[in-house]
Amino acid sequence: MAHYDLIVIGSGTAAQVAIGQVRAAGWSVAVIDHRPFGGTCALRGCDPKKMLVSGEEAIDAAARMAGHGVGGDLAIDWPSLMAFKRSFTDPVPAKQERRYAKLGVDAFHGLARFASPDAVAVDGRTLQAQHILIATGAGPIPLGIPGEELVSTSDAFLELETLPRRIVLIGGGYVAAEFSHLAARAGAEVTILQRASRLLPHFDPDLVGWLTPRFTALGIRIETGTAVTRVERNGDGLQVRASRQGAPDLEVACDLVIHAAGRRPDLGSLDLSTGQVAVQDGRLQLDAHLRSISNPRVYAAGDAAGVGPPLTPVSSHDAKIVAANLLQGPSREPDYRGVPSVAFTVPPIAAVGLSEEAARRSGLKFRVNAASTPDWFTARRLAEPVYGHKVLIDERTDLVLGAHLVGPNADEVINLFGLAIRHGLTAADLRSTMFAYPTGASDIGYML
């Protein structure tokens, strides 16, 4: 039986980072994935999504500048935009394979499961290890509704060769917001059916309110407080039924239904009980060092760990913590202060640190600087009608507690607020920083 210092299950961001660090320390490592190597972010998430967003940014910029010196009709050619996406994604798996070969990491393809507390079975072989890292990511939560098999995943959306005419998104979070903008700008009729009482619950309600007209201007229909209860075939198309509190059920006819209703750690295939890895309510039971509370050989990182928010920089951070704990003994704990997050609508919406609601609940004394500012130069030069901010500053310490941005450059400028929060910079520090002008960052001084 082959024996390794570390077996990593999964080949996404968490796996890549952890493997790089322990291999550099001379550990013997095996990596296993049942899908092409590279993980969600590079193959089925952040990167392919943002390749497609580049197309809509171009369309949107031209539409905004129409009548301001720019003319002519532009349209998204979906198959060709998809080919552009594939120019990035297609080479990823082979590149990853080459990296592992170069690093001297043994790569296995297949579904891994625990064969014992210190061994993993894959592709008819059993591999033994001193340590095992669960980096299996997340998958769509089961909807538990009739017709669930007719619902396509975000993976399928990002592979569509042609764009169906009518699309329904189940859910109203990150995936629904991003995909609805993409599909609508590419010409589809889009409906968002969101169970929660508002769109984009992870983002500030006022800023979401300022952004919402950009959805409606694109013709996107948004139904909140609406839970999908059934999907069925309707001739060549599909029929989606949803229930609403205090209102009759809703029926929407479409050609494609996409799951955008949330994700959960992907642990189902691992046979965790054979590995003596404790799990409760679908979540791994981990200590503060991301180590299994029941099997000290086993660690978890990223979406599979489900400790920090399910975002790529968190997977990477977790992996560094786990690698340090593996190499030096379990001493380090993850630190999720100042994790910025962006929904890549056009324009984007972003958040870092405390929400206003959480800051009020915590009893902190803070001031709020909030304004809708489409009249500022940054928005005006782009003819962008949506631009706004909400920044929370501690009255006692002058520290930035939270920042919420919507509009041009929100996706970049949020990182500067993240830097301030994570490294304890005050509002005065930010105010006294010189930012190149005119850029998104040069507005920060006016947001404090």
Ligand SMILES: Cc1cc2nc3c(=O)[nH]c(=O)nc-3n(C[C@H](O)[C@H](O)[C@H](O)COP(=O)(O)OP(=O)(O)OC[C@H]3O[C@@H](n4cnc5c(N)ncnc54)[C@H](O)[C@@H]3O)c2cc1C
């Ligand atoms: C559509 C979409 C867009 C997103 N956009 C963003 C974004 O813009 N920014 C951002 O920060 N985050 C984004 N995310 C979230 C981000 O992609 C994830 O947080 C991140 O990729 C998780 O990385 P990971 O290493 O934890 O897991 P993954 O990258 O998911 O890797 C897990 C791997 O484990 C494999 N696996 C699972 N079970 C087994 C098994 N039993 N045996 C073998 N292999 C197994 C899977 O095949 C997968 O390749 C997006 C997610 C989605 C779905």
Ligand SMILES: NC(=O)c1ccc[n+]([C@@H]2O[C@H](COP(=O)([O-])OP(=O)(O)OC[C@H]3O[C@@H](n4cnc5c(N)ncnc54)[C@H](O)[C@@H]3O)[C@@H](O)[C@H]2O)c1
């Ligand atoms: N830009 C990014 O960083 C990015 C982009 C995409 C995904 N992600 C990550 O992936 C995760 C999953 O994204 P997501 O958009 O699927 O989840 P989400 O948690 O952002 O939103 C899911 C929404 O679906 C709704 N919902 C659940 N069941 C429903 C039902 N039966 N009918 C109607 N609505 C229902 C919920 O009210 C919830 O608001 C996110 O939490 C995020 O961390 C990140």
